[in-house]
Amino acid sequence: MDSTIIYGKNAVIEALEKGEREFNKILISNSVHSDTKIEHIKELARRQGIVYQFVSKEKMNTLEPDGKHQGVIAQIAPIKYVELEDFIEKHKGELSSVVVLDGVEDSHNVGAIMRSCVCAGIKGIIIPSRRGVLVNSTVEKTSAGAVNHIDIIKTNSLVNAIQKLKENDYWVIASDHHAEHNHFDIDYTDMNFVIIMGAEHAGISKSLLKLADFRVKIPMLTNFNSLNVSNATAIILFEYVSQFCKKNKKENKNG
Amino acid sequence: MDSTIIYGKNAVIEALEKGEREFNKILISNSVHSDTKIEHIKELARRQGIVYQFVSKEKMNTLEPDGKHQGVIAQIAPIKYVELEDFIEKHKGELSSVVVLDGVEDSHNVGAIMRSCVCAGIKGIIIPSRRGVLVNSTVEKTSAGAVNHIDIIKTNSLVNAIQKLKENDYWVIASDHHAEHNHFDIDYTDMNFVIIMGAEHAGISKSLLKLADFRVKIPMLTNFNSLNVSNATAIILFEYVSQFCKKNKKENKNG
Numbered sequence: 001m002d003s004t005i006i007y008g009k010n011a012v013i014e015a016l017e018k019g020e021r022e023f024n025k026i027l028i029s030n031s032v033h034s035d036t037k038i039e040h041i042k043e044l045a046r047r048q049g050i051v052y053q054f055v056s057k058e059k060m061n062t063l064e065p066d067g068k069h070q071g072v073i074a075q076i077a078p079i080k081y082v083e084l085e086d087f088i089e090k091h092k093g094e095l096s097s098v099v100v101l102d103g104v105e106d107s108h109n110v111g112a113i114m115r116s117c118v119c120a121g122i123k124g125i126i127i128p129s130r131r132g133v134l135v136n137s138t139v140e141k142t143s144a145g146a147v148n149h150i151d152i153i154k155t156n157s158l159v160n161a162i163q164k165l166k167e168n169d170y171w172v173i174a175s176d177h178h179a180e181h182n183h184f185d186i187d188y189t190d191m192n193f194v195i196i197m198g199a200e201h202a203g204i205s206k207s208l209l210k211l212a213d214f215r216v217k218i219p220m221l222t223n224f225n226s227l228n229v230s231n232a233t234a235i236i237l238f239e240y241v242s243q244f245c246k247k248n249k250k251e252n253k254n255g
Numbered sequence: 256m257d258s259t260i261i262y263g264k265n266a267v268i269e270a271l272e273k274g275e276r277e278f279n280k281i282l283i284s285n286s287v288h289s290d291t292k293i294e295h296i297k298e299l300a301r302r303q304g305i306v307y308q309f310v311s312k313e314k315m316n317t318l319e320p321d322g323k324h325q326g327v328i329a330q331i332a333p334i335k336y337v338e339l340e341d342f343i344e345k346h347k348g349e350l351s352s353v354v355v356l357d358g359v360e361d362s363h364n365v366g367a368i369m370r371s372c373v374c375a376g377i378k379g380i381i382i383p384s385r386r387g388v389l390v391n392s393t394v395e396k397t398s399a400g401a402v403n404h405i406d407i408i409k410t411n412s413l414v415n416a417i418q419k420l421k422e423n424d425y426w427v428i429a430s431d432h433h434a435e436h437n438h439f440d441i442d443y444t445d446m447n448f449v450i451i452m453g454a455e456h457a458g459i460s461k462s463l464l465k466l467a468d469f470r471v472k473i474p475m476l477t478n479f480n481s482l483n484v485s486n487a488t489a490i491i492l493f494e495y496v497s498q499f500c501k502k503n504k505k506e507n508k509n510g
Binding site for chain 2: 218219221222
């Protein structure tokens with residue numbers, strides 16, 4: 001079968017527990033000392049009827065040359081990207097939220113952003129098919145399994161995708177350090193929203209900025225205006241989470 | 256002289272503009288096409304009387320084997336760590352703030368955290384001499400020059416350092432996902448504070464947790480409780496920034 005790899009103990013455990021990915025087999029280095037995590041992987045594999053086998057360190061390093069596999073590599077089916085139309089349909093009738101990555105090129109950043117999105121309860125992530133990073137092994141690893149907990153939509157045209165979301169009652173927020181409003185000036189809790197994040201140096205493309213209903217910046221307390229893009233995304237998403245928690249608390253008090 | 260390297264166009268420009276680091280010389284790859292950034296580096300070097308020379312790609316790759324130098328490597332004096340006593344003295348009479356990294360081991364995370372700290376106006380970062388990461392080339396690079404804009408304190412004992420800060424009227428906040436309070440329940444704007452961040456899996460050591468005046472968690476909207484440590488740090492720091500901005504706006508209105 002067409003396959004990809006995931007590696008690292010936590011990433012493999014996550015994928016096994018979630019059970020959404022089809023496993024081909026699991027390779028365990030025969031030179032790594034077993035520990036509770038590796039035993040857990042073997043137990044999960046046995047229960048699910050997934051083959052695991054012990055291979056040499058050299059074989060492991062050929063499959064994952066950066067040497068970050070921690071002695072465990074799983075060969076699995078590639079992630080299933082979701083169609084935008086299906087995504088919109090699935091989340092009709094509830095408040096929904098999407099993060100759009102416009103040209104973010106560092107796999108570590110994309111992986112970390114996916115973790116933050118899942119923690120913040122974001123429903124989907126849209127990435128461009130050509131500019132930026134697709135879901136590769138590094139993204140899977142740095143996402144700590146988050147790729148299995150969120151709908152990932154791949155599109156040839158971010159412009160068309162965002163327009164489609166606007167037509168379906170999503171409000172579009174662009175992160176732009178020239179913006180007048182701060183990210184905490186928006187009330188995120190009563191609308192479907194799309195947050196567009198741009199590449200660290202280039203920012204968001206003009207054609208996407210034009211589609212924004214709101215532009216927001218993250219204020220800085222010094223002139224050193226240079227947040228890492230995954231940190232900037234986390235800051236905005238958790239402003240939404242804070243608002244959500246505060247509102248819920250208030251409603252529980254009043255109700 | 257004892258020296259270290261920094262690499263990448265932006266990191267070198269930052270260090271030249273800040274002017275706080277003693278340069279030995281700048282090496283430029285003779286196989287890289289010049290652009291405005293490289294011309295800017297040459298111009299800054301000329302003005303400051305710093306030697307630059309063109310060397311082969313092979314020589315560059317020997318000095319920085321990951322190949323992320325973008326054609327520019329500077330040999331500079333190592334960063335000067337600051338003594339805790341001097342730091343405390345320097346910031347007496349103003350509101351001060353410190354981030355403590357307890358065993359954070361990934362250089363990319365440490366670099367990204369330093370960027371966020373500088374953007375948020377944090378005055379100092381404390382790292383342990385033995386557990387965790389010192390300021391190496393990867394930290395310098397991923398910090399995008401932030402290491403030159405903040406006091407970095409290296410200590411043999413985080414416990415002693417935090418106790419010293421407590422004696423000097425700093426309040427200690429520990430990030431702990433078992434905490435009862437949310438990170439936004441604290442008012443950061445009217446005190447000197449220390450925020451302790453722990454390693455992603457191990458968390459904060461017990462001996463440090465005991466010293467905390469407040470323990471705070473970042474609430475999640477799903478069960479996927481797994482933020483990247485640099486993202487978690489950014490979320491807490493920018494809660495402080497938001498509070499600071501809102502308070503300032505209110506005071507300006509009232510005054």
